[in-house]
Each structure stands twice: as structure tokens, then as C-alpha cells.
Amino acid sequence: MTKPTMLNNVDIEKVAALTQKIQNEPKTADTKWSAEVEWKGGFRCDTRIREFSPTASDEPDALGGTDAGPNPAEQLLAALGNCLAVGYAANATAAGIKLNGMKIKIDGDLDLHTFMGLREGHAGFNNIVAQVDLKTDASPEQLKALHEKVRSTSPIGHTLQNAVRVTVKPV
């Protein structure tokens, strides 16, 4: 019997090859990512990422925008949800757990006082909750280990849960 090369539509051999490559050449793990934003007037922007079509960002009418797209707060929650989904897919596959479906809902609370210039202090999210709905026949023990593994290795989760150096500078 040959080992399966695909589970959960994850290419096990490709992921194993990447892991091996990082072990052989640790610098391979130093990845760099970019996005470019072009302001279109008001609170409306177009985002460009690599060769993908530009996507619209805006604020809702209640916040003074024209509601042409999700706002940055929603985009950040989506980034976390998509990262967690990759984490569950990758780690479930590594553990031999078949996933029959996954939905993640991410909610966050943000107090606008600082952004609106009405007080000093933290302008960002106060609290973010991701509710993960997995369809799987895995045992409770397997699932507990999977949740713990994803929590402890999520790039976007860790970016939010820790203070990251952010430099904003004029060109």
C-alpha cells in the first residue's frame, strides 16, 4: 500500500518538501510579503497584491465612507480567519485527520474614540474571537490537540496577540 499524497486537498508531499527545504536551508523560512494601496479619494482605496485584481476598501456610510468594499477592520479579521483555516487544514492533514468542512466566524470589538481624536490611548481592537466549526470524525482528543497546535502556530494569530514593530514613514 502506498502512502496517500493528498488529504483534505492538501498536497502532503509538497508540504513535506517545503519542511525539508527549510530544515536544509533555514533562510528559506524568511518570507517577505507586500501590499500596495492607492487612495481613490474619501476613504476609498484600491489594494494591489502581486498579480491579483485590485480590491476595493472603503468605510461604511455611517463612518463617512461610500461603502464600496469591506473596511480595514473587517479585512484584518478576514486575514485571521483565513490564516486559521490554513492552520487547521495543514495540521489536520499532518495528523491524518480528514476534514469534511470548516467554517470560521471572526468577531472583533473596536472603540472609535482614539481614532476620532476624542481621547488618547489604544485605537485598535480590544478583543477578537474566532469561532471554529469543524466537520470531522476525529476524536475529542485529536481535536483538542489540533486546536492547541493551530493556536500555538498561527502567523496572523501571533501577529495580533503580540506587539509587532510597525514603522510608518514618508517616502
Next chain:
Amino acid sequence: MTKPTMLNNVDIEKVAALTQKIQNEPKTADTKWSAEVEWKGGFRCDTRIREFSPTASDEPDALGGTDAGPNPAEQLLAALGNCLAVGYAANATAAGIKLNGMKIKIDGDLDLHTFMGLREGHAGFNNIVAQVDLKTDASPEQLKALHEKVRSTSPIGHTLQNAVRVTVKPV
């Protein structure tokens, strides 16, 4: 002479009305945001935000994905760039500064060792840099104050620069 109601395509009266509303009813500033992610197999997801069309998230081929859309790391950088752009537009307008254009490039470094299970520790971005290219006739003093104002009030900037409580739980 009447006061202008629009500058930089920002509706000054609408923003002033929101500020007034928050001053009168502080709870108005407590905003809640959400995103929903549906896993499509592999590292591919669809994100739903309010009534907007679903957007694709994926990982590049080199990371085991099918490259159907920007990955979560890129999405997070875009969220920061879009938030900063709103901050510049809002605060320039409040200061009476006309913007003739704005582009923001956001770059970030992320070490994959933790995500790949090859070591424990921080899995997130190590360093994020936003380069802000403003086209404006504002004075250097006005620009310095504008940059400082945006840095000190950016919701996504502060979310990244501070540790935020993130709860990941099964439903």
C-alpha cells in the same frame, strides 16, 4: 463665504456629525466587526464580509497552495495600508490639507519556522514597514503633524503594535 463641506472627497459634515454623536452617546463608538471564512479544501478559502461578494484566499504554490488569491499575510498588510490611508485622508481633511494623491506600500517579514512546526515561539510578523507617498502642497510642519497624528490613532496600526486578546474556540 460658506465653509466647504467636502475636502479630499471626505464629507466633513458627516464626519463632524459622527464625532458629535460619539461625544453625546459614547457607546456609539463601540463598533463590532465580523468576517466569515469558508474552507474550500487545501489552503483555499472564501471570505464573506457583509453583503460584499466573497473573496478568495489561498497560499502560493511554493507554500503548498493553488495561488487562487492573496494569502492571509498579504491580506493583513493590506488591512494596515487601507487603515493608514483612511487615517491620512481623515486627518488631512480635519487639518485643512488638500491631498492630491496617496500611495502606501506595506512590507513585512515573517519567519515560517514556527508555523511549519520546526520550532516554538513567535509565528507572526517580525517587522512591518509602511512607506507613505503623499502628493500635497502642505508644509513640512503640517506633514510632520499629520504623520504623527495618523501613527497615534490608527486602529489597525495599534492592533498590530499592541498585544490584543485573541480567542480561538470550537463552536
